[in-house]
Amino acid sequence: MASPTAAAAAAPSHRFLLLLFLALLLAPFASAAAPHRHRLPSRHLASLNASAPPTTYFEVDRPIRPPLGSIGPCSTLLLSHSFGATYGRPPVTAAYAPPECLAAARTRGGSLALAVLEWSADCRGRQFDRIFGVWLSGAELLRSCTAEPRATGILWSVSRDVTRNAALLAEPGEVAVYLGNIVDQTYTGVYHVNLTLHLYFHPAPPPLSQQADLIVPISRSLPLNDGQWFAIQNATDVQSKSLAIPSNTYRAVLEVFVSFHGSDEFWYTNPPDEYIEANNISNLPGNGSFREVVVRVDGQVVGAVWPFTVIYTGGINPLLWRPITGIGSFNLPTYDIDITPFLGKLLDGKEHNFGFSVTNALDVWYIDANLHLWLDHKSKKTVGSLVIYDAPPLALGVKSGFSGLDGKFLTNASRHVSATGWVKSSFGEVTTTFYQRFSYANSNVFTTNGTVQVVNQTIDAKSGIFVKDASAVLLSEEVHKVFPLYIYTGTSDQVGDEYSLVSLVKLGVNDKMVSGGKLGFSYRSLRNAQSARDTMRVKKNLVVGGLGNTHQVYKYMGTDGCYFRDVSSRNYTIISDKSDGSCSKRSPSGSDRFSLQ
Structure with a gap:
């Protein structure tokens, strides 16, 4: 856990913009810090009419639709709490x-069709964004960020499909929620929360169950004065947990939760250490702009996570994310690593070590995982062997060139991991191949004596799984994700302790998946593009005025349906909103271009 840091003074004009970010605008991790030292409270918010209706904040995402023919919902309130001085x-x-209703459905011969975890909250006053997590029996179900409130109040909700945790939902346990918040004379916002589970059922069992039979948490155990995630504080820090898996396991998938905070909240903007040392700059994160989460089992690399660049609701410029929040900020993504090829080493009944580290990490990263296991109920023991394994070291290169506070840093990276193994169970001998291929490019440029910074980055992640037995291909699935990011920030018009900050952010997710084989065919295609710009006036570390504009285009097509939304906002107000849930050839706007306009 990192120690708290006092609020920093406004950066003088000779310091470059990234220092301004980290001294004024970033929010440190909520669960391991005192009041946020980096973000700018909004002075003008306190003078608003407190009797006005609250504003509804939202992250653009497609609605979770119950499967056709399903029955429900059956809704259960899991927890209701007000998070103040927590x-x-x-x-x-x-x-x-x-x-x-879950037991009743099974008694009648039915099965779980859909499980949705809903977080709904409201808050009024002044408060920073806070990271929080929801766990059931130690397994994380939701990682999210709170919205930053205003004097008139805000509302927001998050819905997450947790059907893959059906085995967990069927057993008694304990719900745990950590939201580290601070309330005092300045930061008055209390988060009032309801956590609800909604269940839908098939009238009959499905022909094939896709959910795991057992879910084993790889997280910290209660009691804690923090979340159940592991806190990774630097590049040499490895957090791990040892556990034994059932001897009749025939498939295993790691679902990894990742979030980054404190000095690494904006890791993709960090210059190399040499730049910081050459300019004798203190209190500025470095170690360059590349990060990856490396996952190991007994010290052997089994996969990696190159995370999407989630920008939290107070990130870069808080006026950008009101009421449309950044992609992934309310519902942080998880990352799957199929470790079935390695089962031959794990079926000996002994404990094995599952570890996490972050390349070039600074304080702090929160990471944990759920191990989803499929069990062979017709046998007491399965056997297997790893037959092919290839995981060369990370390829990382940085080209630097700078003079004083102006400079350009080009960073490129690539990694490949692949493994093939077989498992013999009552289903026969099945061979599984899982691979990951990553590439990364980041351009980080400082100009105008360091007062302007431009970051242009692309993460390209490909993964696939190929499963076959002696007679047929059971599954062939490929996933390709591209995360583009562009950030422009600049300061100007500084007079004493007052200045203007201009921000332009473009981020997106392009996601394609094709799956086929004996189990059937499916596909999905998502283009989710967001652009936001703002001019903000700052005085004495307080936002005293500004104008924020955000535009987002979300287009999803798949075998499970389609969804389109094109929405724009300006300073808390939605000015345009078009949506369509049909699978028509043309979207309402006729375009899904990734545009800054």
Whole structure:
């Protein structure tokens, strides 16, 4: 856990913009810090009419639709709590008992079709954004960020499909929520939260169950005065947990939760250490702009996560994310690593070590995982072997050139991991191949004596799984994700302790998946593009005025349906909003271009 840091003074004109970010605008991690030292509270918000209706904040995402023919919802309130002075205190917990409708459906021969975890909250006053997590029996179900409130109040909700955790939902346990918040005379916002589980059912069992039979948490155990995630504080820090898996396991998938905070909240903007040392700059994160999460089992690399660049609701410029929040900020993505090829080494009944590290990490990264296991109920023991394994070291290169506070840093990286192994169970001998291929490019440029910074970055991640037995291909699936990011920031018009900050942010997710084989065919295609710009006036570390504009285009097509939305906002107000849930050839706007306009 990092120590708290006092609020920094406004950066003088000779310091470059990134220092301004890290001294004024970034929010440190909520669960391991005192009041945020980096973001700028908004002075003008306190003077608004407190009797006006609250504003609804939202992250653009496609609605979660119950499967055709399903019955429901059966809804259960899991927890209701007001998170005020909760920083450094134990998570809020509540006993969990499987809803009666779940057992009743099984008695009638039905099955779970969909499980949705809904977080709904409201807040009024002044507060920073806070990271929070929801765990059930130690397995994380939701990682999210709170919205920053205003004097008139805000509302928001997050819905997450947690159907893959069906085995967990069927057993008694304990719900734990950690949201580290601080309330004092300045930061008055209390987060009032309801956590609800909605279940939908098929009237009959599905022909094939896609959910795991057992979910094993790879996280810290209660009691804690923090979240159940591991806190990784530097590049040499390795956090791990040892556990034994059932001897009749025939498939295993790691679902990894990742979030970055404190000095690494904006890791993609960090210059190399040599730039910081040459300019004798203190209190500025360095170690360059590349980060990756490396996952190991017994010290052997089994996969990696190159994370999407989530910008939290107070990030870069808080006026950009009101009421449309950044992609992934309310519902942080998770990352799957199929470790089935390695099962031959794990089926000996002994404990094995699952570890996480972050390349070039600064304080702090929160990481944990859920191990999803499929069990062979017709045998007591499966056997297997790893037959092909290839995981060369990370390829990382940095080209630097700078003079004083102006400079350009080009960073490129690539990694490849692949493994093939077989497992013999009552289903026969099945061979599984899993691979990952990553590439990364980042251009980080400082100009105008360091007062302007431009970051242009692309993360390209490909993964695939190929499963076959002696007679047929059971599954062939490929996923390709591209994360583009562009950030422009500049300061100007500084007079004493007052200045203007101009921000332009473009980020997106391009995601394609094709799956086929004996189990059927499916595909998805998502283009989710967001652009935001703002001019903000700052005086004495307070936002005293500004104008924020955000535009987002979301287009999803898949075998499970389609969804389109084109929405724009300006300073808390939605000025245009078009959506369509059909699979028509043309979207309402006729375009899904990734545009800054």
